[in-house]
Amino acid sequence: KNEVEQSPQNLTAQEGEFITINCSYSVGISALHWLQQHPGGGIVSLFMLSSGKKKHGRLIATINIQEKHSSLHITASHPRDSAVYICAVRASGSRLTFGEGTQLTVNP
Amino acid sequence: GAGVSQSPSNKVTEKGKDVELRCDPISGHTALYWYRQSLGQGLEFLIYFQGNSAPDKSGLPSDRFSAERTGGSVSTLTIQRTQQEDSAVYLCASSLSGTGAGTDTQYFGPGTRLTVL
Numbered sequence: 001k002n003e004v005e006q007s008p009q010n011l012t013a014q015e016g017e018f019i020t021i022n023c024s025y026s027v028g029i030s031a032l033h034w035l036q037q038h039p040g041g042g043i044v045s046l047f048m049l050s051s052g053k054k055k056h057g058r059l060i061a062t063i064n065i066q067e068k069h070s071s072l073h074i075t076a077s078h079p080r081d082s083a084v085y086i087c088a089v090r091a092s093g094s095r096l097t098f099g100e101g102t103q104l105t106v107n108p
Numbered sequence: 109g110a111g112v113s114q115s116p117s118n119k120v121t122e123k124g125k126d127v128e129l130r131c132d133p134i135s136g137h138t139a140l141y142w143y144r145q146s147l148g149q150g151l152e153f154l155i156y157f158q159g160n161s162a163p164d165k166s167g168l169p170s171d172r173f174s175a176e177r178t179g180g181s182v183s184t185l186t187i188q189r190t191q192q193e194d195s196a197v198y199l200c201a202s203s204l205s206g207t208g209a210g211t212d213t214q215y216f217g218p219g220t221r222l223t224v225l
Contacts, residue, residue, distance in 0.1 A: 042218055
């Protein structure tokens with residue numbers, strides 16, 4: 001079992017839909033990251049969370065430390081949101097452990 | 109520069125040859141990370157540098173892999189006697205502090221796509 005599991009692996013949505021991507025982890029962590037990887041490979045850090053909830057534009061990230069679970073929500077989804085979304089956790093030390101990613105496709 | 113830069117962007121090499129990949133972090137960032145993304149697989153941590161501290165090499169897959177960071181800035185990842193399974197995108201990231209509090213955002217470079225024939 002991977003230390004970080006994401007669901008779903010693939011997600012197709014229509015423009016305007018509300019999207020949720022889930023991340024569960026099995027170790028104690030100091031922080032959780034959500035990353036976005038566009039076609040062509042560029043990676044952008046969206047959020048870093050250690051507790052609670054963060055919002056940036058149409059993106060919202062939440063984390064429940066007790067349940068070892070985080071969600072990434074996208075409101076009013078748009079085709080430009082199509083990308084791979086990656087959850088990564090920072091346990092002990094410096095290294096990040098990554099989930100397999102969720103491929104999101106938003107159709108117009 | 110404004111962001112993390114990596115060179116070369118693409119590298120094709122023959123099995124058995126050595127390769128060097130370069131990363132220029134954001135100026136002033138003390139923490140530097142190397143990751144690998146193999147085709148169809150997730151990101152994998154390789155090595156981490158924090159200031160003048162000894163690097164965390166726990167992610168390096170074999171002793172053919174090494175990295176150094178000169179002057180606390182530019183880093184070079186070296187792969188000796190490359191194998192076909194080394195083919196991947198090698199990503200570098202930097203962050204301001206890299207402290208264990210996990211309060212630092214990592215900024216990723218565009219990556220180097222390595223193909224070993």
